[in-house]
Amino acid sequence: MALTLTTNSKRLVSIDALRGFDMLMICGADAFFSSLEGKTTWGWLNGLALQFEHPEWIGFTFYDFIFPLFLFISGVSIPFSLSKAQELHISKKEIYRKSFIRMLILIGFGLLVKNAPFPFFDWEQIRLGSVLGRIGIAGFITTLLCLNFDSKKRLVVVGGILLLYYAAVFLIPVPGFGAGDLSFEGNFVGWFDRSFLPGRLLQGQYDELGILTTFPAICLTILGAFGGEILKKDSLSQYQKLKQILLTSLICMVIALVWSLHFPIFKRLWTSSFILLTSGMSFLFLGIFYWIIDILKFQKWSFFFVVIGMNSLTIYLIYRFVNFRYTSRLLFEGLYKPLGENWQPVMESLGSLLLVWLILYFLYRKKIFFKV
Numbered sequence: 001m002a003l004t005l006t007t008n009s010k011r012l013v014s015i016d017a018l019r020g021f022d023m024l025m026i027c028g029a030d031a032f033f034s035s036l037e038g039k040t041t042w043g044w045l046n047g048l049a050l051q052f053e054h055p056e057w058i059g060f061t062f063y064d065f066i067f068p069l070f071l072f073i074s075g076v077s078i079p080f081s082l083s084k085a086q087e088l089h090i091s092k093k094e095i096y097r098k099s100f101i102r103m104l105i106l107i108g109f110g111l112l113v114k115n116a117p118f119p120f121f122d123w124e125q126i127r128l129g130s131v132l133g134r135i136g137i138a139g140f141i142t143t144l145l146c147l148n149f150d151s152k153k154r155l156v157v158v159g160g161i162l163l164l165y166y167a168a169v170f171l172i173p174v175p176g177f178g179a180g181d182l183s184f185e186g187n188f189v190g191w192f193d194r195s196f197l198p199g200r201l202l203q204g205q206y207d208e209l210g211i212l213t214t215f216p217a218i219c220l221t222i223l224g225a226f227g228g229e230i231l232k233k234d235s236l237s238q239y240q241k242l243k244q245i246l247l248t249s250l251i252c253m254v255i256a257l258v259w260s261l262h263f264p265i266f267k268r269l270w271t272s273s274f275i276l277l278t279s280g281m282s283f284l285f286l287g288i289f290y291w292i293i294d295i296l297k298f299q300k301w302s303f304f305f306v307v308i309g310m311n312s313l314t315i316y317l318i319y320r321f322v323n324f325r326y327t328s329r330l331l332f333e334g335l336y337k338p339l340g341e342n343w344q345p346v347m348e349s350l351g352s353l354l355l356v357w358l359i360l361y362f363l364y365r366k367k368i369f370f371k372v
Contacts, residue, residue, distance in 0.1 A: 014289040017302035019073050020309030025066045027319040032349035064267040068278035075224020099143040102372050106136030113320050126199040129209030138221035158219045162272035165216050213270040223279045238295045245287040252280030307364045314370045324352035
């Protein structure tokens with residue numbers, strides 16, 4: 001893990017801001033919004049709160065989009081990183097090595113986060129699937145593809161993975177259920193993990209961060225790299241780049257909606273339609289952030305998100321191991337206690353976000369950015 005002490009002034013602010021927006025949703029804002037449910041008689045606010053809860057199985061909410069967006073953003077950054085490495089005359093072999101080590105580090109952090117307190121004396125209780133591990137694997141595979149194939153061939157790889165995944169789910173029979181069963185108990189993906197993935201599955205019979213769902217998830221990072229290449233093209237004007245990004249967004253979402261007529265959109269199974277919908281949404285968010293921040297130059301509002309985006313790994317780890325809600329209650333309860341017990345979870349979540357942001361702001365001012 002490297003400690004970067006300086007930042008590149010030429011980097012696109014929109015990418016850091018979008019990453020920060022996403023990490024805010026992962027580490028704190030989700031709890032804040034979900035805690036608003038039932039606090040008022042405003043139907044729209046209750047509806048917003050429900051968008052920050054995952055459906056039990058089939059279904060889609062905005063909260064389902066957050067992790068795919070991060071996989072996508074990690075892909076957007078890859079063409080820029082590879083370009084910088086090539087400018088420094090770093091060999092392919094060295095890039096492979098660094099990317100592989102990065103993957104191992106993220107897998108290690110992921111195992112720690114998902115299993116804390118770590119079951120050192122009960123290895124069967126270790127959950128191997130993790131958010132960070134998936135990011136590391138997707139980043140490594142995408143880096144290999146970017147170094148060896150052009151964008152058209154990589155899009156063919158994406159199409160091939162999504163079609164093969166679709167075929168596997170619907171054509172390979174599961175003992176006792178047959179082929180094409182999308183239920184929690186009878187789907188092929190869950191049966192495969194129960195049969196071949198050692199350790200603990202999150203829901204006993206199923207784990208959405210298991211083996212097979214990793215393959216469609218990688219497609220998000222590959223498509224993110226495609227978006228990053230659009231932003232890097234010197235031959236295109238800013239509005240031409242924006243047009244290509246939004247057109248790609250539209251194509252992905254249209255294909256997703258058509259595909260969903262047979263292969264429903266839902267995160268638990270990381271369906272092919274889900275991958276294309278969230279990819280399309282990611283391109284859309286990337287385009288909006290790029291247009292407002294880097295084209296129109298409305299950047300002051302984005303500073304709040306940039307501070308988070310520059311230290312995304314930091315916020316993810318400290319939010320997992322530090323109880324900011326407890327600290328928030330100790331520091332701020334005297335201010336919000338008159339609001340009543342019903343509003344205390346909302347205020348605690350808001351106080352947690354404030355404390356985390358202030359820590360990240362301190363690191364930002366000191367130019368300390370933890371990267372893997």
